[in-house]
Amino acid sequence: MGTSDIPGPQVRTTAGVVRGLVDQQLGIRTWRGVPFGASTGGDNRFRAPRRPRHWRGVRDATNFGPVAPQPTYSWTDRVIGSENCLHLDIVRPDTDEELPVVVYLHGGSFIMGSSHEPMLRGYQFATAVNCVYVSVNFRLGALGYLDLRSLGEDCVANPALRDQLLALQWVQANIAQFGGDPGQVTLMGESAGGAAVATLMAVPAAEGLFHRAIVQSPPMTMVHSRAQATLWARELVYQMALPRQTTLKDLRAEHPHDLVRAGQSMMWRGRELQHLNTTYAPTVDGTLLLDHPLKVFDAGQQLQVPMLVGTNSDETSFSKFFYMRTSARSRAALRLLTAFDPEEASFVLSAYDGALDRAQFADLLADALFWAPSVRLATDHNPLAPTWMYRFDYAPAALRWLGLGAMHSLELSVIFGDPGASRTSGLSRFGGMEGMAELTDEMQHHWGRFIHHGCPGAEWPAYRPPTDTAPARATMVFDSPSHVEFDPKARKRRAWVDYDMTEWGNGRPELLAELGLLISAELGR
Template sequence: MGTTSGPEVRTASGVVRGLVDEELGVRTWRGVPFGADTSGAARFRAPRPARKWSGVRDATRFGPPAPQPTYSWTDRIIGDEDCLHLDVVRPDTDDELPVVVYLHGGSFIMGSSHEQMLRGYFLATSMDVVYVSVNFRLGVLGYLDLRSLGEDCVANPAVRDQLLALQWVQANIAGFGGDPDNVTLMGESAGGAAVTTLMSVPAAKGLFHRAIAQSPPISMIHSRAQATLWARELVYGMALPRQTTLADLREAPVGDLVRAGQSMIWRGGELIHLNASYSPTVDGGLIPDHPLVVFAEGEQAQVPLLIGTNSDETSFGKFFYLRNSARSRAALRLLSAFDPEHAPRVLEAYGGATERTEFAELLADAIFWAPSGRTATNHARMAPTWMYRFDYAPAALRWLGLGAMHSLELSAVFGDPGSSRTRGLSRWGGMEGLEELTEYMQYHWGHFIRHGHPGEEWPAYQPASDTVPPRATMVFDAESRVEYDPKATKRRAWEDYRMLEWGTGRPELLEELGLMVSQELTGRLAGP
């Protein structure tokens, strides 16, 4: 790969020198600090701007990701607490271009700005944008509200990191040839949830002008019960006394924190209740209310929104449970954790979720599709909204019964199928139409980023009227098409289901934690 020394850019903290990749036709600056080290006394606290430096900082190497597990046969931890860096990629031109700020996924516990798929070289050139990919704190260090252990911390370190990155973009991106008045905030999975969360954060308003949320688990926002539970579980997992303080956790080796945080994900079986260990928390300050409430009340950032999910997000769920009755009981259990009153109606719409396919679909819809549809419906009342469903899958995945799995659309959006985790499947064939689909999706994404709306053939998502069919959804496949109000029967089954506060259906756990269910919260937002 032919590279040469890149242009120097002055940021608020100092000058950075990147490189030019002549083969790919891009300029890139890697590991650019936007925040200071978050270790030691800064652990669990709000981020601070990057310290200034003198001279020219080399920006040709990626910065370390946030500390995280590797899920290997060892308990090795990668990353560093000095992780608040970002990477900038742009075409090798001097044009002023729209900006994309990308927040990576990884279940709030893994990932980095420079995963091969997310480096953005092909996205930047095909869509003609300045692409900014961001690192932020993860897991115990970023997405765990520890205020039950003491007030000397913030509830949402990762969200504050993302906010600081957006502020950095506004202050500095013009030097890289980006237009600070045309910024699209984009993310997938946990990164997609970060997008919708930031749309609900008053302090983030005005820092971005469009939003793209791909497969966002919007409803997986921690309630007070979850925050208290997981802070307790962390202390238990580290074999520390109940009187453990934040000062004690600041002195602990970062590897011990990450390992304990990893183990508590699986310990106790809480995942079957949709009780994820990590997520943003409604703290009444930075995040004043659940994003679903904010969208329902019209208080979100009123920017154009492109949102969607994949048709087989959790197809792995087909392999859970051997018996039909076990699947049905598990489905009712996970639904009842949020809303025991309306859970049976939802379960009935999926035939009791006794069959493998129905169970996997229910799981995907509970986590991704139903809350995304509710969000799209509410946002469409306030600002232009477009919704999609990604159906394309290689023949091998269809044969395996996995279909259009979670994150599969990234190959088409980023235009880099060679970086996909499923790239090995190409040897088996059945990839017909992917090149054309990639071109088509990049056209729509690029048009939205540049103009605030996708191409004309993709109608906006809106309620029915005398002249417009309801809930237009672009279905991306080998032969893409528009469907109106897809899965209408199932959508109606979710209308009264309350997605707001995990723990409503777990009174025994709430009593154990010394908490009461918020009747005010659980009574709100019964439907879209």
């Protein structure tokens, strides 16, 4: 503990008493590494999570718990983390006031990340917004986001999704003891965490566990189809150098770090990313997640809670440097679009002028992964529950000069009010950060209003279809200064209307046949 830290209040949870700490300098109380589930190792691997074991006495909650097993992306193949990873961290202002609750699900491409990354610890956010902030650890990669039912039925298709549900159930049972209001829970996440929030909105079992949703840059097209689940389960066994008859029992006997390494190997050595076939994601399993979240939203069967959703203007600006030749860019764009919907792919591509130049290619990739699915979420949700949409355009001068702009996850440093924790924090020494402090105040005002009242500030209009008296699709553009745009990029939005982004593999009949799924897919039409 630092010099400003003193022992925090003891709080009784359903599993036992925890003692955190008070940071007098920051004006917060925090409890770290609080278990909401038992270890997921050994016989519990690939199974639904269980509640934590009870403990006697007072559990020290001043240190963060272990992260989920994950790669480090270093020059070695080192893996960090433990399967005893179902912990959460709680931060609140150092007051006795009952406050609304934010449950945060971290991003990291379903592969990496933790509840206590420096950016996501929420110290400044909790005090600025005046909330109880809960950040959640859950299983990742091959241990959390692979459907292995093709190897045996003694598992669940969505371990990580079930971890997140268990955490929400823990919040309902325990958060009042920390001064949180269990009737005012906002579920919030970015990137893979944003996709998790939108996915949980499509899960009937999540009814009543949260009451508002903040969905930031969700890659909703990544949700796995049956074809992807079968492909990646088979590939994991191959990368582990195990026989084709391998069972779940065999995989449970392997070291978790070896499974992570094999998972990374199958992700990078294959060529599936060029078909937008990501290795890890939630799976439509027919039991917990009954259908693709975008289909659930389209049918109006999602949880009817207020939703705030948006993306950054330059989510995948790094892709400008992928291909040297214009023809290669255009072929790559058509290939990734065709993997989902071969009939509509050319029409979408034409809205981006063939994605021949670098900017159009990056724009297409960003829209395919993030913006177009977010527009669809907002369009389908607003008839049922209040909906607001944003676009984050702000970028330091150095990123604009590099041609990267408001890249993926850049908004986190503004929303969490901690630019020093950002991966791009080093850019601040080059200057060009004017307006960032004011933008932090502005965004935290809107996020705070939504968390407390279910709607952002009055200057942010709801996302609605056009009427006789009001224009359509209001989008708050966060920049210096911010402003509202109506139906931004209308031509490109219309190009995506009939494109099916819910069933990966439709444009890969040769792969479906190889996996034995082509006949069953045709019978299901």
